[in-house]
Amino acid sequence: MSSQGESEPGVNEPVVRINVDGRDVAVPPGTTVTGAIALAYADGNLGVYGRDLAVHGLDIDVDERDLTAHGHGHGLAVDGRDPSTPAFRASGSLGEPRAPICGMGICHECRVTVDGVAQVRSCLTTVRDGMVVETTGASRRASLSAETTRTNTADRTNMSLSAGTPRTNGAGRTTTTPGAETPRTNTTDRTSMSLSAGTPLPTEADVIIVGAGPAGLAAARVAGAAGRDVLLLDENAQTGGQIWRGGSDTRAIPKNARFVSSIAVVDHRPGDRHTAGTLVLLHQGRLRELHYHDLVLATGARELFLPFPGWTLPGVFGAGGLQALVKGGWPIAGTRVVVAGTGPLLLAVASFLRERGADVALIAEQTQLRSLLGFGQTLLGRREKWPQMWELRTSLAGVPYRTGQWIVAAEGRGRVERVVVTNGTSRWTEPCDAVAVGYGLVPSNELARLIGCETDERGRVRVGEFQRTDRPHVYAIGELTGIGGVDLSEVEGEIVGHVLGAKEGDYHPTLEPRLLERRAQAQEFADALERAFELRPELMRLADDETIVCRCEDVTWRELAPHRAWRDAKLVTRCGMGACQGRVCGAALRELKGWTIDTSRPPISPVPVGAWED
Amino acid sequence: MTARHSVNTRSDIAVIGAGVIGASIAAELAARGAHVTVFDRGELGGGATAEGMGHLLFLADSPAQFELIGRSMELWGRLLPDLPPGCEVDKCGTLWLAADDEDLATAHEKTAGLRRFGVEAEVVDAAQLRQIEPELAHDLLGAMRVPEDAVVYPPRVVSYWLNESPAANRITVRAHETVEELGSTSGSGTATGSDVVASGGQRRARGGSAPRLRTAGGDWETYSAIIVASGVGTAKLLPEVGIQPRKGHLAITDRYPGFLRHQVVELAYVKNTHMGEGDSVSMNVQPRSTGQVLIGSCRQFAGLDRSVDPGITKRMIDQAIRYVPSIRTLQILRIWTGFRPASPDDRPWIGAIPGRPGVFIASGHEGLGITSAMGTAELLTDIVMNAQPRISNELYDPATRLVGAEKA
Ligand SMILES: Cc1cc2nc3c(=O)[nH]c(=O)nc-3n(C[C@H](O)[C@H](O)[C@H](O)COP(=O)(O)OP(=O)(O)OC[C@H]3O[C@@H](n4cnc5c(N)ncnc54)[C@H](O)[C@@H]3O)c2cc1C
Numbered sequence A: 001m002s003s004q005g006e007s008e009p010g011v012n013e014p015v016v017r018i019n020v021d022g023r024d025v026a027v028p029p030g031t032t033v034t035g036a037i038a039l040a041y042a043d044g045n046l047g048v049y050g051r052d053l054a055v056h057g058l059d060i061d062v063d064e065r066d067l068t069a070h071g072h073g074h075g076l077a078v079d080g081r082d083p084s085t086p087a088f089r090a091s092g093s094l095g096e097p098r099a100p101i102c103g104m105g106i107c108h109e110c111r112v113t114v115d116g117v118a119q120v121r122s123c124l125t126t127v128r129d130g131m132v133v134e135t136t137g138a139s140r141r142a143s144l145s146a147e148t149t150r151t152n153t154a155d156r157t158n159m160s161l162s163a164g165t166p167r168t169n170g171a172g173r174t175t176t177t178p179g180a181e182t183p184r185t186n187t188t189d190r191t192s193m194s195l196s197a198g199t200p201l202p203t204e205a206d207v208i209i210v211g212a213g214p215a216g217l218a219a220a221r222v223a224g225a226a227g228r229d230v231l232l233l234d235e236n237a238q239t240g241g242q243i244w245r246g247g248s249d250t251r252a253i254p255k256n257a258r259f260v261s262s263i264a265v266v267d268h269r270p271g272d273r274h275t276a277g278t279l280v281l282l283h284q285g286r287l288r289e290l291h292y293h294d295l296v297l298a299t300g301a302r303e304l305f306l307p308f309p310g311w312t313l314p315g316v317f318g319a320g321g322l323q324a325l326v327k328g329g330w331p332i333a334g335t336r337v338v339v340a341g342t343g344p345l346l347l348a349v350a351s352f353l354r355e356r357g358a359d360v361a362l363i364a365e366q367t368q369l370r371s372l373l374g375f376g377q378t379l380l381g382r383r384e385k386w387p388q389m390w391e392l393r394t395s396l397a398g399v400p401y402r403t404g405q406w407i408v409a410a411e412g413r414g415r416v417e418r419v420v421v422t423n424g425t426s427r428w429t430e431p432c433d434a435v436a437v438g439y440g441l442v443p444s445n446e447l448a449r450l451i452g453c454e455t456d457e458r459g460r461v462r463v464g465e466f467q468r469t470d471r472p473h474v475y476a477i478g479e480l481t482g483i484g485g486v487d488l489s490e491v492e493g494e495i496v497g498h499v500l501g502a503k504e505g506d507y508h509p510t511l512e513p514r515l516l517e518r519r520a521q522a523q524e525f526a527d528a529l530e531r532a533f534e535l536r537p538e539l540m541r542l543a544d545d546e547t548i549v550c551r552c553e554d555v556t557w558r559e560l561a562p563h564r565a566w567r568d569a570k571l572v573t574r575c576g577m578g579a580c581q582g583r584v585c586g587a588a589l590r591e592l593k594g595w596t597i598d599t600s601r602p603p604i605s606p607v608p609v610g611a612w613e614d
Numbered sequence B: 001m002t003a004r005h006s007v008n009t010r011s012d013i014a015v016i017g018a019g020v021i022g023a024s025i026a027a028e029l030a031a032r033g034a035h036v037t038v039f040d041r042g043e044l045g046g047g048a049t050a051e052g053m054g055h056l057l058f059l060a061d062s063p064a065q066f067e068l069i070g071r072s073m074e075l076w077g078r079l080l081p082d083l084p085p086g087c088e089v090d091k092c093g094t095l096w097l098a099a100d101d102e103d104l105a106t107a108h109e110k111t112a113g114l115r116r117f118g119v120e121a122e123v124v125d126a127a128q129l130r131q132i133e134p135e136l137a138h139d140l141l142g143a144m145r146v147p148e149d150a151v152v153y154p155p156r157v158v159s160y161w162l163n164e165s166p167a168a169n170r171i172t173v174r175a176h177e178t179v180e181e182l183g184s185t186s187g188s189g190t191a192t193g194s195d196v197v198a199s200g201g202q203r204r205a206r207g208g209s210a211p212r213l214r215t216a217g218g219d220w221e222t223y224s225a226i227i228v229a230s231g232v233g234t235a236k237l238l239p240e241v242g243i244q245p246r247k248g249h250l251a252i253t254d255r256y257p258g259f260l261r262h263q264v265v266e267l268a269y270v271k272n273t274h275m276g277e278g279d280s281v282s283m284n285v286q287p288r289s290t291g292q293v294l295i296g297s298c299r300q301f302a303g304l305d306r307s308v309d310p311g312i313t314k315r316m317i318d319q320a321i322r323y324v325p326s327i328r329t330l331q332i333l334r335i336w337t338g339f340r341p342a343s344p345d346d347r348p349w350i351g352a353i354p355g356r357p358g359v360f361i362a363s364g365h366e367g368l369g370i371t372s373a374m375g376t377a378e379l380l381t382d383i384v385m386n387a388q389p390r391i392s393n394e395l396y397d398p399a400t401r402l403v404g405a406e407k408a
């Protein structure tokens, strides 16, 4: 996680200049708009590309203000910054301040206006030079005129990073930032592969793999090597999925496969005589159709968010969510963070945040020590996990890790200032600027359900031995089929790769028994994990009457009380009808009330009206 | 010709269907003292009522049409201020957009028509139009503005009627119970007998047969009157009426408060909507009180296939862009389909069913069921309770339309 890969960002790395709520901000290419907004607010008036400053320990002058950069590792720290999370938007009905929680396009709390286009998810948007960003916390008038639209479309295809060109800011002064004098020509930043501006999208592909996480990448590698024509798609700008994505951790695209990024699958049509099926994609602002012969679903998982009093305050994040946001440039150095929830992800996240300069105040693991010890024995039996454990142990030295504790409330005015923690018998408060809560993962199965694949009671897509779903020519791999970690995801990807590479028929001589064995082992480990980190019943009772359960529509726990089922509640309260389409509250209500979401409807993720135009 | 059925007001009346029609009838019957049991095979208001736009609009293409709609709108006008916030009442008014001279002439004609019935309406010219709705296409010639039109969120109104309205305590709701068939106490399903004159308690009829129904997995239950308000499900219970599903698509966007103030409809809507077997698309864009924008609408006879048709979706969206160009930038969150209960002769069915004593129908409102719900409820209640109907049901009476079509 710490290696910088091919190019260590240095003082010469160009910057992208954008404007956030009237403030000029310079950020590194590849930063998400979410990260840029947080940076813009982090030091009161100025966002600074700080990662390399931290590395090089420079003193710089920006807008006639002396800012001393310092920090740990690659962390960002700029003097005078305010560690609080800015409000990105006001909630729909109550007008509460809200900020991102998921960092991966799920929660829709990060929506802002980008270049006049309102309600854009900033965590999925990478900065472009000259971009103008408005949070709804600031100037609310989004220009929606047709003229603006046309300009935007033009902008979107203009990929030039006019980096290093000094620009006049709103106040009429010239801003300079490191790297301004030496524009690099080879700065096709990591996001540019996503732009693939010149690459015309085919209308047909032999094998389509949706999701370029560990599972999808492995499948692409093996199926490609076996001679299949593979097209790998991801709605994100980068490969790597939830674990590897972000900065230097981006994985290489398999040699024998084509990758198209920033392309969301939004709908599916059943096959006919000529094709096994068709995906409808949102690509560069337009809808496109793509027929396939075989389809591999590797859409992964997302975090489970459980409502508790105060969880809608800015500064309360998902654990993986905060990790993803920081990878996208969100400043965390010097921020006091409480990490809570369950499972090994907490340790990974805490260690990562610390590496980026956060002050991790506490890790609260809801599981009792007893079940952890049992799991520890499983771990000890798995040699390959030792180095990882040792690394975590070292990187988290000095951070209190407490079992049998959980957060019952977050408090603060307009943003989180402290959390209330309990061990079941007593309660106390912990001051903090941010909270990272992770209660585990749930499969991202919207596309699978839209296609009609059978899922089980926990939303996992059911597959047979060779990762086949019950729909012809449709396979599912990775965390979509069950939460099992990166090893399991990769081996499932490899299996599908071999299955696709083999000749027709159910018997696959190329499928080495070794793979099936590896999968069984990884599955065993996943099962042990699940048992050890089972959620305690108290977590299902945290919400009080006033706690908002559906964040998009501001529906409280009390309003849901009279209802018996999801659809019934939805019709009357609007629960689940907002922008996230029940991704957050639906998963929570499955845990809290046993409700299941009835249908998956197109589009799977928001599509601008203009995308339907020719 | 109209068969009158007198029903003891203390006895149980069954309503099959908790859509906007059945729920408004139940509330009206209860308000007039009846005890009502409402059946629905699914959730309350979960049928067409949850699938549509909830536009309450004045239409006066003919005096007959206005009779039901005008009365209904009058009743809605009284109810709207009392509805709870979840009903999302928005008195946004309607702008009927004129794209060409023919449309503009229609606007003038319709304005005069509405005014004749005392409904406020005016023609606005291109400049005024641009001022009141800046996001509309600049080449539009004008519009008819009907300021009293409104928008509601119908499923929430249904739950208000059934659970919170003044006489809701006389309503029993049996959700998730499907009525499998209708019958009568005299044995066969469709006995022709004399009128039901229930006196002294429920489940008894004197001088003939009483209507009954059987729920899935349940026994026969007898009522003093049974009202079929089952939307497209009416086809199964009363096949002789010939209600057919007419499919529509809608798309809803994220929240953009202030994007539009009025519901906007193309004037060509009138030409496109009525009958004809072919698919039709009419621009219909509605701002919701949440700030969301609802994009419609289209009509297809396509059975009960719920799938989203890409071709017609595109036509619908292209049409919206033609009238509201900047709608391009709005994000669509969800597209769905719904089924309007369409009547073979393009008019709702309200009244007693010949040959089925004690059985009444209120269905077939096609794309105007929300608008005409309250007038329908009042009219049907008048008929069921043998009161002098406030408006004539001549146009809607099954008796005049099922002549000679009596079931064997
Ligand atoms: C927020 C988060 C943080 C995590 N952090 C860690 C960690 O620090 N350490 C660790 O060991 N494990 C971590 N995990 C778990 C780890 O990510 C998984 O074990 C592993 O990545 C699963 O791989 P996958 O290929 O199944 O799915 P993913 O890695 O989730 O990949 C799925 C991909 O599909 C794409 N996708 C989904 N839907 C669509 C669509 N409709 N159209 C186009 N593309 C789509 C997504 O953008 C994503 O890139 C984390 C998980 C999450 C959710």
Ligand SMILES: Cc1cc2nc3c(=O)[nH]c(=O)nc-3n(C[C@H](O)[C@H](O)[C@H](O)COP(=O)(O)OP(=O)(O)OC[C@H]3O[C@@H](n4cnc5c(N)ncnc54)[C@H](O)[C@@H]3O)c2cc1C
Pocket: B016, B017, B018, B019, B020, B021, B022, B039, B040, B041, B042, B043, B044, B045, B046, B047, B048, B049, B050, B051, B052, B053, B054, B055, B056, B177, B178, B179, B180, B229, B230, B231, B232, B233, B234, B237, B247, B248, B249, B250, B296, B297, B337, B338, B339, B340, B341, B362, B363, B364, B365, B366, B367, B368, B369, B370, B371, B372
């Ligand atoms: C896309 C679209 C847009 C529309 N826009 C508007 C508009 O803007 N304004 C307007 O006025 N109207 C509009 N409409 C029309 C309006 O929605 C319908 O006319 C109205 O909802 C019909 O109400 P209903 O009660 O007859 O039917 P439904 O709402 O369908 O109710 C019938 C109920 O009966 C139940 N049922 C059926 N069979 C049985 C059985 N055997 N046993 C038990 N229960 C049963 C069903 O579950 C259902 O809940 C629109 C419709 C569509 C599809």
Ligand code: FES
Pocket: A100, A101, A102, A103, A104, A105, A106, A107, A108, A109, A110, A111, A121, A122, A123, A124
């Ligand atoms: S942070 Fe962007 S959608 Fe959740």
